[in-house]
Amino acid sequence: MKLEKLIQSLIRNKKITLFFVFLVIAAGTLAFIAMPKQESPDFTVPYAMITTIFPGASQNDVDTYVTVPIEEAIEAVDGYEASTSYSANNLSLVVLELKFSADKEESFRQLKEILSDLQSELPENCGEISINTNITDTAGVLISLSSDELTNKEVVEQAKIVQDGLSTIDGFQRFEIIGNLDYVISVKMDETKMQAVGVSFSDVVALIEAGTQGVPI
DSSP: OHHHHHHHHHHHTHHHHHHHHHHHHHHHHHHHHHSOOOSSOOOOOSEEEEEEEOTTOOHHHHIIIIIHHHHHHHTTSTTEEEEEEEEETTEEEEEEEEOTTSOHHHHHHHHHHHHHHHHTTSOTTOOOOEEEOOGGGSOSOOOOOOOSSSOHHHHHHHHHHHHHHHTTSTTOOOOOOOOOOOOOOOOOOOHHHHHHHTOOHHHHHHHHHHHHTTOOO
16 A cells, blocks of 8 residues: 555656656766776686697597696696696697686786696697686687698698688687697717818808708708
């Protein structure tokens, strides 16, 4: 009954009712204007993606020697909530989830230190552990390419072909190819034999430099 009387009273006094409605709207608008705002709020996503390349390794070896050790190591990070992993031929992917209450900058600092220490315990031919804390800027699709017949360089070339095809599709922001190995040629020179044929160190260096620049030697 009281509610019905209140409604009837509001209906009878329309001007007073409208006045209070406008008053509430005005108060809300002023509160919104006075509220501190940032054009680009500082918001850190509590996730980190950890990728590691293990060239020539099977899925089982990647999981055993790379993925599992990483998952066990990152449990020591302050604010650790959970982790999700994916192992494939040549590739280990681990996603770390932090608690929302965690000090994310400190947790990510600890994560880098822990994985830096772990690097030396991984197989010798493992690539450097890569940590990405900008998950919102990370590609939403992970495509893994592997071959028992193609070399690493040939697989990377195939990956570039896939990338070119995907670049024609609207909606993709960026692409990243991981697993491309840097090749190093070591030249061991015998000083005695070089002197016998009249070749100096500078001659060898000049030949190598010419070869890297595509100049016939």
